[in-house]
C-alpha cells in the first residue's frame with residue numbers, strides 16, 4: 483500500500499492506494515500534518531511508501547521522521563515523467579503541474595490534453611499528442627479572488643462563495659458574487675475556446691477544490707475529477723519504480 487500526499491497552498495490532501503484502488507482520502511491543514519500521518523499509518527499497517535508532491539512550504543524533512551522502514555519519495559523535477567518538458571523554465575515549473583501532466587499522459591494516451599486545476603490558483607497545462615508538455619497559465623483561484631477584493635480595498639467585505647443570482651449584481655454582495663463567480667466561469671470557458679481555436683481536438687480534465695462547483699457551470703464538456711492529482715501521484719510513483 484502507498485500513501486500519497488498532495489501539499490497544496492491552502493491544505494493538504496492524502497490518499498491510500500493499493501495498486502490502482504483508492505481506499506480513503508484525507509484532507510487536513512498543515513499544522514495537523516504529523517498527527518494525521520501518524521493516524522493513517524496506524525490504520526493502514528501495510529503502507530510501505532509515502533509519495534509527496536509539495537508546492538507549499540512543507541519540505542522533505544517533515545516526512546523523514548516516518549522513515550522507520552518506510553520509503554519517503556519527495557517528487558522533484560529530477561524524477562521520471564512520461565512527457566518531454568518544453569517549458570522554458572523547467573526548474574520552476576510546479577511539481578503539482580508536472581504530476582497532473584503525467585496523469586493526463588497516462589490516462590489519455592496519444593491525444594492532446596488540457597488539464598485545468600481550479601485550486602488556490604487556477605492552472606492550465608497543455609500536453610500535446612506527441613507527449614510534449616508545452617506550458618499553460620496561472621491565474622488566481624476562486625477563493626483568492628474573494629480574498630483579494632477584500633484585502634486590497636477599503637470597503638469591500640470578505641464574502642464566502644455563493645452563486646450569483648444574475649449577471650447584473652444589484653447590491654454590493656451580488657456585485658461581488660457576479661464579478662468573482664461569473665468572471666471565473668467566463669474566463670475558464672474563454673480559455674477553453676481559445677485552445678479550441680488552436681487545437682481541433684483535445685481532452686479537458688478539470689480538477690482541484692472547485693471542481694464540482696465549476697463543472698456544472700461550464701458550457702464546455704470536460705472530464706471532471708477532483709481526485710485527479712492524487713490518482714496521478716499514484717500513477718507517477720508506479721511509473722517511477724518501473725523506470726528506476
Ligand SMILES: Nc1ncnc2c1ncn2[C@@H]1O[C@H](COP(=O)(O)OP(=O)(O)OP(=O)(O)O)[C@@H](O)[C@H]1O
Nearest residue numbers: 490491492493600601602603623624625690691692
Ligand atoms: N475547506 C476548504 N478550504 C479551502 N478551500 C476550499 C474548501 N472547500 C472548497 N474549497 C475551494 O477549493 C479551492 C482551493 O482548492 P484546493 O483545496 O484544491 O487548493 P490547495 O489545497 O491549495 O491546492 P493547490 O495549491 O494545489 O491549488 C478554493 O478556491 C475554494 O473555493
Ligand SMILES: CC(C)(CO)[C@@H](O)C(=O)NCCC(=O)O
Nearest residue numbers: 537574575576578579603605620
Ligand atoms: C502555480 C502553483 C502555485 C499551483 O499550485 C504551483 O504549481 C507553483 O508554485 N508553480 C510554480 C510556477 C510554475 O509552475 O511555473
Ligand SMILES: [K+]
Nearest residue numbers: 599601602603
Ligand atoms: K492549483
